[in-house]
Amino acid sequence: xxxxxxxxxxxxxxxxxxxxxxxxxTWGNVSAIDREKGLIVIKPSGVPYEELSPENMVVSDLEGNxxxxxxxxxxxxxxHVELYKAFAEVGGIVHTHSTEGVAWAQAGRDIxxxxxxxxxxxxxxIPCARALTPEEINGAYEKETGKVIIEEFQKRSLxxxxxxxxxxxxxxxxxxxxxxxxxxxxxxxxEETARMxxxxxxxxxxxxxxxxxxxxKHYLRKHGKNAYYGQKSLTH
Amino acid sequence: xxxxxxxxxxxxxxxxxxxxxxxxxTWGNVSAIDREKGLIVIKPSGVPYEELSPENMVVSDLEGNxxxxxxxxxxxxxxHVELYKAFAEVGGIVHTHSTEGVAWAQAGRDIxxxxxxxxxxxxxxIPCARALTPEEINGAYEKETGKVIIEEFQKRSLxxxxxxxxxxxxxxxxxxxxxxxxxxxxxxxxEETARMxxxxxxxxxxxxxxxxxxxxKHYLRKHGKNAYYGQKSLTH
Amino acid sequence: xxxxxxxxxxxxxxxxxxxxxxxxxTWGNVSAIDREKGLIVIKPSGVPYEELSPENMVVSDLEGNxxxxxxxxxxxxxxHVELYKAFAEVGGIVHTHSTEGVAWAQAGRDIxxxxxxxxxxxxxxIPCARALTPEEINGAYEKETGKVIIEEFQKRSLxxxxxxxxxxxxxxxxxxxxxxxxxxxxxxxxEETARMxxxxxxxxxxxxxxxxxxxxKHYLRKHGKNAYYGQKSLTH
Amino acid sequence: xxxxxxxxxxxxxxxxxxxxxxxxxTWGNVSAIDREKGLIVIKPSGVPYEELSPENMVVSDLEGNxxxxxxxxxxxxxxHVELYKAFAEVGGIVHTHSTEGVAWAQAGRDIxxxxxxxxxxxxxxIPCARALTPEEINGAYEKETGKVIIEEFQKRSLxxxxxxxxxxxxxxxxxxxxxxxxxxxxxxxxEETARMxxxxxxxxxxxxxxxxxxxxKHYLRKHGKNAYYGQKSLTH
Numbered sequence: 029x030x031x032x033x034x035x036x037x038x039x040x041x042x043x044x045x046x047x048x049x050x051x052x053x054t055w056g057n058v059s060a061i062d063r064e065k066g067l068i069v070i071k072p073s074g075v076p077y078e079e080l081s082p083e084n085m086v087v088s089d090l091e092g093n094x095x096x097x098x099x100x101x102x103x104x105x106x107x108h109v110e111l112y113k114a115f116a117e118v119g120g121i122v123h124t125h126s127t128e129g130v131a132w133a134q135a136g137r138d139i140x141x142x143x144x145x146x147x148x149x150x151x152x153x154i155p156c157a158r159a160l161t162p163e164e165i166n167g168a169y170e171k172e173t174g175k176v177i178i179e180e181f182q183k184r185s186l187x188x189x190x191x192x193x194x195x196x197x198x199x200x201x202x203x204x205x206x207x208x209x210x211x212x213x214x215x216x217x218x219e220e221t222a223r224m225x226x227x228x229x230x231x232x233x234x235x236x237x238x239x240x241x242x243x244x245k246h247y248l249r250k251h252g253k254n255a256y257y258g259q260k261s262l263t264h
Numbered sequence: 265x266x267x268x269x270x271x272x273x274x275x276x277x278x279x280x281x282x283x284x285x286x287x288x289x290t291w292g293n294v295s296a297i298d299r300e301k302g303l304i305v306i307k308p309s310g311v312p313y314e315e316l317s318p319e320n321m322v323v324s325d326l327e328g329n330x331x332x333x334x335x336x337x338x339x340x341x342x343x344h345v346e347l348y349k350a351f352a353e354v355g356g357i358v359h360t361h362s363t364e365g366v367a368w369a370q371a372g373r374d375i376x377x378x379x380x381x382x383x384x385x386x387x388x389x390i391p392c393a394r395a396l397t398p399e400e401i402n403g404a405y406e407k408e409t410g411k412v413i414i415e416e417f418q419k420r421s422l423x424x425x426x427x428x429x430x431x432x433x434x435x436x437x438x439x440x441x442x443x444x445x446x447x448x449x450x451x452x453x454x455e456e457t458a459r460m461x462x463x464x465x466x467x468x469x470x471x472x473x474x475x476x477x478x479x480x481k482h483y484l485r486k487h488g489k490n491a492y493y494g495q496k497s498l499t500h
Numbered sequence: 501x502x503x504x505x506x507x508x509x510x511x512x513x514x515x516x517x518x519x520x521x522x523x524x525x526t527w528g529n530v531s532a533i534d535r536e537k538g539l540i541v542i543k544p545s546g547v548p549y550e551e552l553s554p555e556n557m558v559v560s561d562l563e564g565n566x567x568x569x570x571x572x573x574x575x576x577x578x579x580h581v582e583l584y585k586a587f588a589e590v591g592g593i594v595h596t597h598s599t600e601g602v603a604w605a606q607a608g609r610d611i612x613x614x615x616x617x618x619x620x621x622x623x624x625x626i627p628c629a630r631a632l633t634p635e636e637i638n639g640a641y642e643k644e645t646g647k648v649i650i651e652e653f654q655k656r657s658l659x660x661x662x663x664x665x666x667x668x669x670x671x672x673x674x675x676x677x678x679x680x681x682x683x684x685x686x687x688x689x690x691e692e693t694a695r696m697x698x699x700x701x702x703x704x705x706x707x708x709x710x711x712x713x714x715x716x717k718h719y720l721r722k723h724g725k726n727a728y729y730g731q732k733s734l735t736h
Numbered sequence: 737x738x739x740x741x742x743x744x745x746x747x748x749x750x751x752x753x754x755x756x757x758x759x760x761x762t763w764g765n766v767s768a769i770d771r772e773k774g775l776i777v778i779k780p781s782g783v784p785y786e787e788l789s790p791e792n793m794v795v796s797d798l799e800g801n802x803x804x805x806x807x808x809x810x811x812x813x814x815x816h817v818e819l820y821k822a823f824a825e826v827g828g829i830v831h832t833h834s835t836e837g838v839a840w841a842q843a844g845r846d847i848x849x850x851x852x853x854x855x856x857x858x859x860x861x862i863p864c865a866r867a868l869t870p871e872e873i874n875g876a877y878e879k880e881t882g883k884v885i886i887e888e889f890q891k892r893s894l895x896x897x898x899x900x901x902x903x904x905x906x907x908x909x910x911x912x913x914x915x916x917x918x919x920x921x922x923x924x925x926x927e928e929t930a931r932m933x934x935x936x937x938x939x940x941x942x943x944x945x946x947x948x949x950x951x952x953k954h955y956l957r958k959h960g961k962n963a964y965y966g967q968k969s970l971t972h
Binding site: 288289291309310311335336339361363364366367368369370371372373395396398401402435436462465466 | 714731
Binding site for chain 2: 052053055072073074075099100103125127128130131132133134135136137159160162165166169198199200226229230
């Protein structure tokens with residue numbers, strides 16, 4: 029079997045989605061990539077979570093061709109493929125229809141950075157990518173979804189490792205990270221900060237985003253070369 | 265015993281309602297029909313979920329006359345009967361007082377199609393059927409409820425298999441499907457898309473429904489003859 | 501021991517409050533009355549739910565004097581006493597700080613009857629009783645709370661068995677019924693209809709209460725002498 | 737080992753945060769102080785809750801220097817240190833990113849006292865401390881956070897034992913108490929009253945705070961020298 033360890037990891041990450049309350053039924057998928065071998069492992073399409081196993085994950089190449097597995101891959105595989113091709117540091121991707129993320133996608137608005145919970149993980153607003161055109165919808169729909177995300181990041185000159193998530197207008201959230209566990213973490217944070225932002229605007233409709241200094245401080249406290257949060261460097 | 269397998273299936277589907285968080289106390293019911301035999305199986309009225317069993321389900325004919333069972337059928341049976349008569353492809357029906365569905369029913373508004381989560385299951389807005397007149401309320405109330413739903417679908421020229429759910433004004437949601445499991449699935453999706461739509465309007469009061477191309481794409485991706493979601497056709 | 505069976509029932513009803521998600525910490529209490537013996541059983545004050553038992557319930561007379569029990573009764577006992585004295589058919593009372601009920605109490609508004617979920621249990625809006633005056637607050641506060649509830653029902657000519665609940669302004673919900681189980685049921689319905697009403701107004705700020713015919717139909721369907729909901733009269 | 741009992745208590749209090757639904761991942765921390773020995777025990781930084789133990793809690797002195805423990809202390813330790821220094825009666829401190837508390841912090845508004853649930857625990861509004869300046873953010877950030885809280889209490893002449901919580905603008909809630917269990921209790925109440933206040937304003941945008949007489953009554957009923965709630969003084 030190809031990439032047995034990656035199958036195990038991707039299986040585990042998929043099973044984490046319902047644990048974090050991010051999916052109903054089969055509405056979510058996680059993939060990860062082995063860049064050396066050029067292989068992607070992804071959830072099969074439409075299979076209930078209780079029937080998933082490391083063995084029924086699907087393996088594809090970087091063109092989205094299935095190279096191992098008896099089941100159809102998630103129909104979102106072409107979106108994942110586009111993102112892996114364009115974002116070289118991404119090792120894992122998550123797509124869900126989590127309630128709060130979908131609400132912002134449907135509202136067609138970026139999720140503003142209103143506080144440190146957001147700033148600890150995402151460096152600035154989480155963008156809402158534009159709606160697909162009728163031509164894109166009727167063409168290679170899932171592939172075009174990936175291209176619209178990439179276009180949005182290029183248009184705004186965003187670093188996908190600093191803003192590791194997006195919502196696609198009328199659709200829902202995607203997130204990613206250096207591996208599939210980071211991608212799941214970012215999916216949870218996206219959902220929670222989306223919820224907090226909605227509540228915040230309800231309490232104060234005139235609220236503004238946090239100052240730039242706070243965005244810098246919190247993101248770099250955890251992610252910069254002088255990061256001091258957690259246990260990376262023992263200090264005493 | 266008549267239709268023992270259908271009793272088992274309807275029992276199971278009723279027990280799924282609290283699992284999905286759609287009911288409090290006894291506020292929900294599922295039925296299914298054996299069209300060949302002309303028999304409907306439905307939950308008994310007012311019996312707590314923990315006391316339900318395949319054996320205490322109630323069997324009626326297509327006029328709503330009980331033909332097997334010691335308990336009263338759900339008081340909503342006449343509504344189910346009307347829908348089975350009018351919608352020939354329907355095999356199962358669910359009625360609940362789920363919170364979000366009821367809120368839209370009470371607000372008297374259709375649940376708009378704001379995104380793909382909705383469009384994957386319902387082809388366009390989920391209609392809110394008109395309130396019953398005082399005469400209908402004081403007449404054969406539950407039967408009239410069914411007739412009002414049917415009237416709404418006829419007036420709008422809706423295909424009940426493409427829009428397999430409705431809310432009745434001042435009351436709550438009904439959903440259906442080819443069988444009782446599909447009806448439960450649609451009840452869960454109705455509740456979740458109702459929640460998402462409420463949040464969406466909170467974030468952006470000026471939001472519009474999704475373009476027609478997206479409605480077509482998502483519904484047909486899962487339901488048309490060229491459906492490619494899930495495992496129906498293995499492709500490699 | 502006096503009234504051992506009533507101690508058991510009141511203990512059970514108190515334990516149901518956290519099961520239904522109506523209380524945090526010790527913020528709720530249930531009592532019941534044995535009208536023949538003139539004895540009330542109520543939860544002790546400030547004791548965590550996991551330490552409650554039938555034996556540490558407190559028994560008082562109809563003046564609120566403790567006649568059996570080593571612990572202080574709930575500080576709300578004088579409110580319960582007033583209600584038992586004024587509402588002759590009431591056999592059980594519940595007070596909680598459940599989130600949605602408190603929100604309406606704090607907002608100072610009646611919970612409107614927007615649909616059948618409400619109308620099945622409460623015959624019309626659930627009133628919000630007026631705020632206590634500074635004199636009442638600084639006097640026999642808990643007793644005055646009961647008197648304010650009674651005043652509200654008298655002023656509006658409400659039948660406490662048809663509208664078996666209230667919120668007290670700036671405080672929270674009280675409910676009651678023929679016994680303590682009915683009171684708990686009504687507490688759950690009050691909380692759920694409060695939630696639905698809040699959502700409903702969010703979706704449609706111009707929503708109106710349901711027509712009188714619907715209030716009559718649903719309440720009498722379950723509570724009148726021609727009630728046909730549930731299993732009280734077998735019909736086949 | 738220093739302060740083994742305090743390690744055990746602080747461990748227990750940290751584990752209570754996820755039980756009360758106040759934290760995701762590692763987003764929260766509890767500390768407590770032994771004032772005689774001048775030692776603070778706090779959660780280590782970034783360690784998942786399931787890996788916490790009494791033994792991996794971190795002990796620091798009153799300057800925030802680690803005196804026992806192999807792991808980094810919570811990065812918020814300097815905030816805790818400032819509060820212990822300024823608020824002499826405080827024995828335990830909690831910081832979380834609980835959803836509702838964060839929403840008010842992000843909205844930049846005090847949590848108003850709209851009812852008795854709030855008034856039973858907090859004597860008046862829970863203040864929102866001002867945002868840190870860019871200089872404070874780029875300086876000793878966590879220490880400055882503590883100083884901003886203290887400044888807010890001094891500016892408003894608030895007694896930190898009567899209003900035992902705060903939110904810091906753009907950040908989130910802090911609470912405290914005579915010990916770590918009281919601090920956790922206050923964190924739960926802050927979150928619940930924040931939720932209730934948000935709902936209340938949704939139902940009635942013109943709502944006002946409760947009268948002073950009610951604030952006095954409820955706070956003093958539980959906290960004054962004539963307190964009569966709970967089991968402190970047996971009365972019969």
